[in-house]
Amino acid sequence: MTTEGLIIDGQRTAASDSGTFDVLDPSTAEPLAAVAKATGADVDRAVQSARAALDSKAWGGAPPAERGRMLFRIAQAIRDRAEELAVLESRDNGKPLRQARADVQVAARYFEFFAGAADKIMGRTIPLGPGFLDYTVREPIGVSAQIIPWNYPIQIGARGVAPALAAGCTVVLKPAEDAPMTALRLGEIALACGVPPGVLNVVPGLGPEAGAALASHPGINQLTFTGSVEVGILVAKAAADNIVPVVMELGGKSPNIVFADADLDLAAPGVANAIFQNAGQTCSAGSRLLVERKAHDALVERLAARTAAMRIGPGVSDPDLGPIISRRQLETIEGYVRVGASEGAAVVAGGGRPSDAALGKGFFFQPTLLDRVTPDMRVAKEEIFGPVLAITTFDDLDEAAALANRSDYGLVAGVWTRDINKAMALASRIKTGQVYVNTYGAGGGVELPFGGYKKSGYGREKGLESLLTYTQVKNVCVKYA
Numbered sequence: 001m002t003t004e005g006l007i008i009d010g011q012r013t014a015a016s017d018s019g020t021f022d023v024l025d026p027s028t029a030e031p032l033a034a035v036a037k038a039t040g041a042d043v044d045r046a047v048q049s050a051r052a053a054l055d056s057k058a059w060g061g062a063p064p065a066e067r068g069r070m071l072f073r074i075a076q077a078i079r080d081r082a083e084e085l086a087v088l089e090s091r092d093n094g095k096p097l098r099q100a101r102a103d104v105q106v107a108a109r110y111f112e113f114f115a116g117a118a119d120k121i122m123g124r125t126i127p128l129g130p131g132f133l134d135y136t137v138r139e140p141i142g143v144s145a146q147i148i149p150w151n152y153p154i155q156i157g158a159r160g161v162a163p164a165l166a167a168g169c170t171v172v173l174k175p176a177e178d179a180p181m182t183a184l185r186l187g188e189i190a191l192a193c194g195v196p197p198g199v200l201n202v203v204p205g206l207g208p209e210a211g212a213a214l215a216s217h218p219g220i221n222q223l224t225f226t227g228s229v230e231v232g233i234l235v236a237k238a239a240a241d242n243i244v245p246v247v248m249e250l251g252g253k254s255p256n257i258v259f260a261d262a263d264l265d266l267a268a269p270g271v272a273n274a275i276f277q278n279a280g281q282t283c284s285a286g287s288r289l290l291v292e293r294k295a296h297d298a299l300v301e302r303l304a305a306r307t308a309a310m311r312i313g314p315g316v317s318d319p320d321l322g323p324i325i326s327r328r329q330l331e332t333i334e335g336y337v338r339v340g341a342s343e344g345a346a347v348v349a350g351g352g353r354p355s356d357a358a359l360g361k362g363f364f365f366q367p368t369l370l371d372r373v374t375p376d377m378r379v380a381k382e383e384i385f386g387p388v389l390a391i392t393t394f395d396d397l398d399e400a401a402a403l404a405n406r407s408d409y410g411l412v413a414g415v416w417t418r419d420i421n422k423a424m425a426l427a428s429r430i431k432t433g434q435v436y437v438n439t440y441g442a443g444g445g446v447e448l449p450f451g452g453y454k455k456s457g458y459g460r461e462k463g464l465e466s467l468l469t470y471t472q473v474k475n476v477c478v479k480y481a
């Protein structure tokens with residue numbers, strides 16, 4: 001078994017106290033690798049290195065086009081190593097190989113998209129009349145601290161790192177303890193592509209240690225967090241003590257709304273994929289199905305047939321459904337299904353671990369449909385983060401809108417209908433950061449601004465909007481004769 005070092009100031013290094021932690025393969029519960037466990041002292045070194053790189057000629061002083069070229073090289077290097085990265089992601093996280101392959105391509109796209117933007121971060125001139133020249137400049141915000149989760153490590157890693165580097169920032173990236181491997185590869189690749197030491201530091205470690213040390217570090221200028229609401233609150237409070245702005249992406253309870261006039265042959269796979277992709281461990285998972293009563297039976301029948309046909313297995317065998325990330329997360333999901341049943345939901349598919357003995361050591365859970373869910377049930381309100389779909393019926397558009405918005409969260413919504421008027425009415429009434437019509441997600445959505453209303457968070461990632469996160473505006477006002 002290999003031991004993976006931290007990446008600080010361009011060097012692979014052991015933790016300051018030589019500590020390591022084991023990363024498990026969730027398909028077998030066997031260790032996959034030992035990884036250096038960053039301490040507060042390591043995080044401090046990483047932040048100092050990022051600061052020095054920010055002020056250096058090689059990075060801070062480099063022309064934007066040169067930064068862009070480095071990012072294009074990273075995109076190409078990710079593509080050159082795509083299969084190796086996908087297999088590693090699949091082993092580390094458990095996701096089906098084809099989903100890991102797609103994630104790797106999306107990661108490459110982030111670097112490509114923001115590479116092209118690096119030399120197009122422009123300011124404005126503001127007319128003040130004769131004798132004045134007023135202009136704005138978008139300067140890099142500085143050292144960006146990024147704390148990412150285990151569900152899409154290479155994708156979420158790239159979605160924060162690429163715009164930050166394009167804007168001229170430097171980064172300290174803290175991967176999740178459950179799946180840190182591909183974030184380390186990203187750090188390695190950046191160095192190999194000529195990104196100067198200290199521009200991208202990668203410090204895997206435990207949340208309450210490395211994560212807390214990074215969030216509260218007085219040397220950071222910005223923080224990007226993706227994870228649970230609970231930890232998001234801690235991180236935002238720590239950053240507040242240093243007046244550090246935060247982008248928060250905290251998941252959701254996103255609805256797919258299916259009208260009876262929808263093409264059910266399109267909606268059924270769309271709804272199934274939205275919840276079963278990555279075993280439901282997706283911030284934007286479509287975990288609530290709101291279906292018009294007249295279409296309920298036909299749609300649920302189609303969904304049940306799909307779940308029955310899903311092949312469950314280790315990610316690298318490229319099944320339809322891989323394992324859950326950890327025993328703890330598996331037990332959380334089991335607990336929710338029990339709660340749902342006791343609240344009166346009907347388990348119409350799945351509901352437990354698969355019976356196949358060959359899967360016995362891994363953290364597997366069947367694709368599960370909970371029908372007759374009412375909006376006050378915990379399974380309708382709380383993020384389960386597993387392959388569990390909560391199904392609720394509605395009778396008209398007003399009820400659909402009310403149910404969709406009856407959530408503490410507001411990340412994404414899907415609307416399935418052939419009626420453009422219904423689609424547009426809901427697109428305007430639903431309180432989520434993204435609304436999809438007759439589709440759900442858009443191949444990773446690299447180009448589309450993404451972020452939450454309500455407790456799903458604030459700030460926007462992806463798309464050109466995310467460059468605003470990593471820049472700050474300076475206004476220069478010149479009076480001349």
Ligand code: NAI
Nearest residue numbers: 148149175176207208211212227228231250251283383385
């Ligand atoms: P988490 O919020 O604990 O972990 C996310 C990241 O925060 C990890 O890198 C972790 O090391 C770090 N972290 C943990 N405690 C920290 C602290 N005190 N200070 C700074 N950083 C800290 O998420 P966890 O425990 O893995 O999953 C729990 C639930 O969170 C899931 O069931 C799911 O509902 C939600 N979640 C949402 C995600 C999303 O994509 N929005 C991703 C992961 C989890």
Ligand code: MG
Nearest residue numbers: 207227228231
């Ligand atoms: Mg946690």
